Amino acid sequence: DTRVQDAILAGNPLLEAYGNAKTLRNDNSSRFGRFTKLKVGERGGIQGGEVQNYLLEKSRIVLPGANERNYHIFYFMLAGASAAQRAAWHLDYAQVDQYTFLKSSGCFTVAGINDVTEWAAVEEAMGLVGLSAAEQQGICRVTAGVLLCGEVTFEENDNREAVAPKAHSKLHGFIAENFGVTADALIQGVLTQEMKIPGQGVIRKIVSASQARLNLESLAKSVYDHTFNWLVRAINRTIATDRMPTWVGVLDIFGFEFFAVNSLEQLLINVANERLHQGFIQTIFVAERKTYEEEGLDASAVQFEDNAAVVNLICGSKKSVLACLESTCMTPGGTDQAFVSLMDKDLQGQPLYEKPKKDPRNNFTIHHTAASVTYHSATFLDKNKDILSAQLVSLMRGSSSAVVSQIFENVVVAEGNRLKGKMIGTQFQASLDSLIATIDTCDKHYIRCVKPNTQKAPLTMDAPYTLGQLRALSILEAISLRQQGFSVRQRF
Numbered sequence: 022d023t024r025v026q027d028a029i030l031a032g033n034p035l036l037e038a039y040g041n042a043k044t045l046r047n048d049n050s051s052r053f054g055r056f057t058k059l060k061v062g063e064r065g066g067i068q069g070g071e072v073q074n075y076l077l078e079k080s081r082i083v084l085p086g087a088n089e090r091n092y093h094i095f096y097f098m099l100a101g102a103s104a105a106q107r108a109a110w111h112l113d114y115a116q117v118d119q120y121t122f123l124k125s126s127g128c129f130t131v132a133g134i135n136d137v138t139e140w141a142a143v144e145e146a147m148g149l150v151g152l153s154a155a156e157q158q159g160i161c162r163v164t165a166g167v168l169l170c171g172e173v174t175f176e177e178n179d180n181r182e183a184v185a186p187k188a189h190s191k192l193h194g195f196i197a198e199n200f201g202v203t204a205d206a207l208i209q210g211v212l213t214q215e216m217k218i219p220g221q222g223v224i225r226k227i228v229s230a231s232q233a234r235l236n237l238e239s240l241a242k243s244v245y246d247h248t249f250n251w252l253v254r255a256i257n258r259t260i261a262t263d264r265m266p267t268w269v270g271v272l273d274i275f276g277f278e279f280f281a282v283n284s285l286e287q288l289l290i291n292v293a294n295e296r297l298h299q300g301f302i303q304t305i306f307v308a309e310r311k312t313y314e315e316e317g318l319d320a321s322a323v324q325f326e327d328n329a330a331v332v333n334l335i336c337g338s339k340k341s342v343l344a345c346l347e348s349t350c351m352t353p354g355g356t357d358q359a360f361v362s363l364m365d366k367d368l369q370g371q372p373l374y375e376k377p378k379k380d381p382r383n384n385f386t387i388h389h390t391a392a393s394v395t396y397h398s399a400t401f402l403d404k405n406k407d408i409l410s411a412q413l414v415s416l417m418r419g420s421s422s423a424v425v426s427q428i429f430e431n432v433v434v435a436e437g438n439r440l441k442g443k444m445i446g447t448q449f450q451a452s453l454d455s456l457i458a459t460i461d462t463c464d465k466h467y468i469r470c471v472k473p474n475t476q477k478a479p480l481t482m483d484a485p486y487t488l489g490q491l492r493a494l495s496i497l498e499a500i501s502l503r504q505q506g507f508s509v510r511q512r513f
Contacts, residue, residue: 025260026067029059031149032256038097038143039249040077043090043131045280046475052078052092053249054274054293056456060265069262074253075274075293075452076445078286079242080404082167085126086280092245093139095123095168096130098161101140109158110165111195121171122241151259159424163248166199170241175212175230183212183233200244201422210413211236236410243409244417247428270463272297272456276470277493279394285404288335288342288396289449291389295332296453298390298494302327304465305499309506318507325498328390331373335387336450340367342374342387343446350402350444357398358382391493405444409434469494 037049044050054075062068085091099107099115107115114120117129130136147157172192175183185193185208197204212233213225228236277294278287306325313320335342345367349360364385368374375386377395386395409432417429433443471490474483491497 023066025069025262028150028256028259029057029067029070031146032072032260034139034142035146035150035252035256036072036074036249038094038139038146039092039252040074042081042085042092043128043134045086045089046472046477048131048133048477049093051273051275052081055272056459057271057273058265058268059271060262060268069265070260070268071257071265072253072260073456074250075456076286076289076449077246077249079246079407080284080286080400082242082245083122083171083238085123085128087126088128089126090128090131091123091126093134093136094143094164095120096136097140097143098164100136101138101143102161106161110162110199111169112165120168122168123171150256152255156255156424159422160248160252162199162201162422163244163425163428166196167241167245167248169196169199170237173234173237175233177230181229182227183230185212185233200417201420201425202416206416210410210416211240213412215410215412236413239409240413243407243413243432244425244428247432251424251428270459272460277389277391279392283394283396284399285401285445287394288387289446291387291391291394292332292335292343292449293453295328295335295390296457299328299332300457300460300465301467302495305467305495306502309502313506324501325495326390331387331389334368334371334373342368342385343450346401346405346446347441347444350405351441355402357401360401361385361398391490405446406440407445469496471496 036053036055037051040053040055041049041051056073056075058071058073059067060069081089081091090096096117099112099117099120102110102112104115107113118124123129144157147160152160169192173189173196174186176186178184190204193204193208197207200207212227214228214232215223215225217223274293274297275290278290280287302325310320333341338344342364345363346360349355349363352359361381361383364374365376365381373388375388375393377384377386379395380397383398384395385398386393411434414429414432414434417425418432420426420429471487471494473487474481475486
């Protein structure tokens with residue numbers, strides 16, 4: 022029975038369609054982390070497994086970077102779906118540059134990726150991972166609904182209150198139908214904000230046009246993110262096994278990132294790299310030194326640089342970057358600039374934290390193991406809170422679409438003091454702690470990836486760029502250790 026094995030293999034193109042994108046440095050960049058456990062049978066073959074996913078990059082959904090693409094699935098769907106399919110999902114145009122969430126980047130195709138054939142692979146994969154025909158249709162509708170959210174605009178009346186233009190009422194209906202809700206309820210959820218007033222109960226306030234736009238974008242990002250999580254659960258439902266006392270684990274997680282503008286996503290990605298690099302150091306160098314000492318051998322050859330200082334700077338429980346971020350998020354009226362000011366105060370004197378000369382009120386620099394990165398604080402608080410209003414969550418839970426209602430089934434809305442420990446940075450740290458605890462129980466093997474150049478050009482080696490990576494990843498020290506030490510061991 023190859024059902025489980027086929028589902029695991031099919032899960033890859035499906036998750037890559039929804040979780041990978043073309044970036045400046047990689048034409049098929051994973052914008053999420055993935056840890057896959059595989060149960061291998063005694064006579065070979067894969068008998069079961071489990072996929073765990075981490076931190077999908079949600080900001081890309083509404084604003085991909087210049088000369089990058091949004092997630093592959095949008096391009097696959099527009100290029101490969103039939104006219105009848107697109108009509109059923111209310112996608113009136115097959116041209117990518119007709120959609121706001123896609124056209125702003127100016128990049129629509131990728132050399133070496135055939136969007137038409139990739140769509141056929143996605144459709145096949147959906148069946149192989151166990152999605153029913155109704156579930157497949159539901160997922161496609163949801164994906165189309167997310168894309169259509171970018172086409173909605175709002176106006177303001179004389180009171181600076183948002184108004185949904187009547188000319189867009191048909192579009193509102195299309196989005197609502199794809200999400201399985203009514204157009205009136207959808208627009209009301211986007212245009213209004215509920216506030217609890219002591220002694221008066223809940224009142225509704227009409228928001229500004231810009232806030233209404235942000236609300237709709239937040240809904241699009243949340244729907245897409247929870248759809249991705251639902252796909253992972255669907256795959257796990259098919260490949261689950263009763264017992265997995267021993268397993269092979271494969272971790273595929275984002276590499277170190279720094280761009281012209283770096284936000285919370287880059288910080289968390291780089292935190293993950295620092296934590297995993299710390300595990301590499303512990304395994305390769307600390308454990309090696311201990312082995313030498315236990316054998317009564319000279320351990321002076323085991324030299325390495327620890328990255329504990331930068332990990333503590335970012336992740337420490339007190340007076341760290343993420344602690345300052347959560348504290349500012351919990352403070353009424355907290356702003357991105359207040360977050361930077363708190364770090365300047367609490368982290369003053371830390372050698373790996375620097376206040377840059379350019380725009381110091383909004384920027385901060387961290388000297389990472391791999392490179393120094395300057396982060397721009399704008400939107401840090403909003404991204405860390407990741408707030409979708411309770412009324413929109415409730416609306417999605419009550420969707421007539423079985424897929425949408427399941428997607429939002431376990432989504433919890435935290436407000437006020439209940440936000441503590443529930444924000445993105447804290448949740449990501451907890452996920453990392455769990456992942457590293459799991460990895461520490463394993464016999465670990467490392468594959469270190471090095472990019473030869475920044476142009477994605479074949480047969481081209483940029484020596485200084487490559488050498489910098491070899492140093493940052495401690496590869497040179499590991500090679501030196503093997504040369505100077507004892508590479509061959511035998512128990513006796």
